[in-house]
Amino acid sequence: MAEPLFSFGIIADVQYADIDDAMNYTRTRKRFYRGSAELLRNAARHWRQERVQFVVQLGDVIDGQNRWRGASESALEAVLREFDAIPAPVHHVWGNHEFYNFNRETLIASRLNSAPRNASGSDLIDKDIYAYAFSPAPGFRFVLLDAFDLSVIGRAKESEKHQRALRTLRENNHNLHDFNQPPVCAGLGQRFVQFNGGFSEEQIQWLEEQLTQADLSQERVVVFSHLPVLPGAADSICLAWNHDAVLSVLRSHRCFVCFMAGHDHDGGRSRDSEGSAVDHVTLEGVIETAPHSDAFATVQVFEEHMELKGRGRVEDLIISCPPLS
Numbered sequence: 001m002a003e004p005l006f007s008f009g010i011i012a013d014v015q016y017a018d019i020d021d022a023m024n025y026t027r028t029r030k031r032f033y034r035g036s037a038e039l040l041r042n043a044a045r046h047w048r049q050e051r052v053q054f055v056v057q058l059g060d061v062i063d064g065q066n067r068w069r070g071a072s073e074s075a076l077e078a079v080l081r082e083f084d085a086i087p088a089p090v091h092h093v094w095g096n097h098e099f100y101n102f103n104r105e106t107l108i109a110s111r112l113n114s115a116p117r118n119a120s121g122s123d124l125i126d127k128d129i130y131a132y133a134f135s136p137a138p139g140f141r142f143v144l145l146d147a148f149d150l151s152v153i154g155r156a157k158e159s160e161k162h163q164r165a166l167r168t169l170r171e172n173n174h175n176l177h178d179f180n181q182p183p184v185c186a187g188l189g190q191r192f193v194q195f196n197g198g199f200s201e202e203q204i205q206w207l208e209e210q211l212t213q214a215d216l217s218q219e220r221v222v223v224f225s226h227l228p229v230l231p232g233a234a235d236s237i238c239l240a241w242n243h244d245a246v247l248s249v250l251r252s253h254r255c256f257v258c259f260m261a262g263h264d265h266d267g268g269r270s271r272d273s274e275g276s277a278v279d280h281v282t283l284e285g286v287i288e289t290a291p292h293s294d295a296f297a298t299v300q301v302f303e304e305h306m307e308l309k310g311r312g313r314v315e316d317l318i319i320s321c322p323p324l325s
Ligand SMILES: Nc1ncnc2c1ncn2[C@@H]1O[C@H](COP(=O)(O)OP(=O)(O)O)[C@@H](O)[C@H]1O
Pocket: 024, 025, 026, 060, 064, 096, 097, 178, 180, 181, 182, 195, 263
């Protein structure tokens, strides 16, 4: 049997807090706030044994409730200790709960900024857009996106991007007193809530350039974001506001293999048949996973496909790589 070229771990929505278990907002699922650290520890142990090359943490690593308890720093320390037990780099995506706990400047200066450093500082596409690309192996380019680049929670009140985000919510959500409440409508319109966000034109342009370069150099690309972009791969309430702009970039490049996101704790899988049938994976969230189970995966990468090996409530998936030419 062929050996994988390399392998990496993925985990989403740990949302750790040192508080008692409770129901989610809509009272449909239980959240295991302390147990989530234990499940992260299980994942770390597993990845250590498997000797993965790196891990991608898909956002919401600590819960927003740490903020009002004054526990943001200690909760972050607790989860980073678990990640430190993995002898491999960890790439951190930022979700809405990162912004409930910290502002953008604090996050940029924190250990949750995993962008590689270059001679002039960091490889971020812009000093305050948390998106970057890295090459895990020759022929592969992995891209992390900032889904709160355009958002109310991820941008300072006085900034132009915050104001634009507010206008987007006012135009699309009639709940002016509470934009966390989804608009009463069917389908995709429900995504215009304050706990979501979107991607600026600069970021989408940068993504386009990354994929164009990857096409030219015959690399394969995997894209990560906290917010999903393909309807069907997640509940409509969980999609990025301008998910369609990202989709149209992804669909126009043959280098694109797979999109991985978190945010929707129920998880989801969908094959984008409008592209060249690439997979969109929304990973099941640790926070709503019972303590006796697990929610993480290891992805083994081969020349022509990737094998996602799920643990606990994450099911296995074979992801095929579209032909390069
Ligand atoms: N249907 C809703 N109506 C009003 N507020 C909501 C609704 N769903 C979530 N919220 C609020 O939005 C914020 C984010 O929700 P939460 O469930 O914590 O997000 P996540 O799914 O990322 O964990 C919380 O402050 C929560 O109380």
